[in-house]
Amino acid sequence: MRGHDLINTFLPDELMVEIFAHLPTKSNRDACSLVCRRWLRLERLSRSTLRIGASASPDLFLHLLPSRFSNLRNLHIDERLSIPLPLPLPVPARRRPPKVHCLADKTSSADTNPDSLCLSDAGLTALGEGLPRLERLSLIWCSNVSSDGLKSLAHKCTFLKSLDLQGCFIGDEGLAAIGQCCKQLEELNLRFCEGLTDSGFTELALGVGKSMKSLGVAACAKITDVSMEAVGSHCRSLETLTLDSEFIHNKGVLAVAQGCSHLKVLKLQCINLTDDALKAVGAACFSLELLALYSFQRFTDKGLRAIGNGCKKLKTLTLIDCYYLSDKGLEAIATGCKELTHLEVNGCHNIGTIGLESIGKSCKLGTKELLLLESIVIC
Incomplete structure (x- = not known):
């Protein structure tokens, strides 16, 4: 790089390390490490x-x-993740191929311990x-x-x-x-x-x-x-x-x-839980902001009603394959969780238009023209 000798002359190691630490991407850091041996050493120190x-x-x-x-x-x-090993390049037939030294040389034999x-x-x-x-x-x-x-x-x-x-x-x-x-x-x-x-x-x-x-x-x-x-x-x-x-x-x-x-964040995929578990969460976890329920066959609207009554700070709700939840459960969430901004419903066949309408209506709070609900995913 033109002028890099002036940089190496006047900038101390501490300042160079600080500069490398602020590079935005790994590719930029890798490129700098190739400039000279000093930059390679200092870039390693900054990692x-x-x-x-x-x-x-x-x-x-x-x-x-x-x-x-x-x-x-x-x-x-x-x-x-594997680390790609270097392979020998093809050479003319008359020339003796160079020996490639790499870590694989010690591990390529048949009797090598796979561990x-x-x-x-x-x-x-x-x-x-x-x-x-x-x-x-x-x-x-x-x-x-x-x-x-x-x-x-x-x-x-x-x-x-x-x-x-x-x-x-x-x-x-x-x-x-x-x-x-x-x-x-x-x-x-x-x-x-x-x-x-x-x-x-x-x-x-x-x-x-x-x-x-x-x-x-x-x-x-x-x-x-x-x-x-x-x-x-x-x-x-x-x-x-x-x-x-x-x-x-x-x-x-x-x-x-x-x-x-x-x-604040609770993600559950436990097939033996019932509404009593959600009732306990609703009664005690008042700071809950994210709740994700996956593959529940024993949860009903009673559990969601408990969440709506207690978890007033809830912002994100994910319901995946919860077959016994219905529009009434979402209505309870809409009534109690006014700060809800993200909703994902997938495989909950008893949840339909009425439940989603109740969520949409309850989220028109805070300002008259701003709809707080940012995303709804229905599958």
């Missing part, structure tokens, strides 16, 4: 977020990561030792990670605020270690964590209940109402809860509703 795939010996990559991106705070690792192609506990240990100030970590479908790796990470990365363990087969010991060490944890996703039980979850709630604000639990067959009772008892600041389970009943949701009065 706080990185998204990588877990393939081609990810443990080795995580050993190198801290030395290259020492200020990393947010790391997203997804084992479903070496997955992120393991050794990689998590190296990550914790190299990036102790990590704040946000996502381990998506890293199936070879166990409680041992998570325990090692927890003892090193005590500043963690967000942890996504979707598809990781970690056990109670790992989750308990997170509760014991990561006292600032605010967000946790436990989707498809089949190795967890109420024991580990309760230890987690005891440890980080004061800081926890967002929790997602889905397809965890051993997580029952006992865990939700622990949430209601210890996670008093919880604002977002996503539950997808056939093992959660009214008892668990009742405990959450009564204990988590600051709840």
Whole structure:
């Protein structure tokens, strides 16, 4: 780049790092890193977020990561994403093809352990030792990670605020270690964590209940109402809860509703819940702004009436495959939830024109000419 020597001469490292941190897109940052070696080094220092795939010996990559991106705070690792490996270019027949050195050289033999192609506990240990100030970590479908790796990470990365363990087969010991060490944890996703039980979850709630604000639990067959009772008892600041389970009943949701009065977002896909669960939400969760109900066969208009009576701040309502809800339920929402701005109805065959008209009429509040209802999706 013309004139870059003047920039390198007069601008100190601290100012260059600050400039790189304000670049709007990843492509711009990548382009700057190619200008010269100094810009490459400083651009790496400015990186706080990185998204990588877990393939081609990810443990080795995580050993190198801290030395290259020492200020990393947010790391997203997804084992479903692959890292393309370089392939040799075609050469004339008379010339000897050059040997291509890449990570695949060590993993292409038939007798290679397939586990070496997955992120393991050794990689998590190296990550914790190299990036102790990590704040946000996502381990998506890293199936070879166990409680041992998570325990090692927890003892090193005590500043963690967000942890996504979707598809990781970690056990109670790992989750308990997170509760014991990561006292600032605010967000946790436990989707498809089949190795967890109420024991580990309760230890987690005891440890980080004061800081926890967002929790997602889905397809965890051993997580029952006992865990939700622990949430209601210890996670008093919880604002977002996503539950997808056939093992959660009214008892668990009742405990959450009564204990988590600051709840703003509630997404439920639990086939064993009835109107009593929604009545508990309507009676206690006065700050609720978003409610999403999926595939409920046992909810009736009584449940929606309770939401309309209690959740006056509700802005977004999603109803998917709730067969026993009718226009009367929407009329109750329209009467009580005057701040509603988004409505999605899909597969609710008893909801028709009358219910939608009641929603539309109730939303003509605030100003005479402004219709507050921003979107309606009907399928």
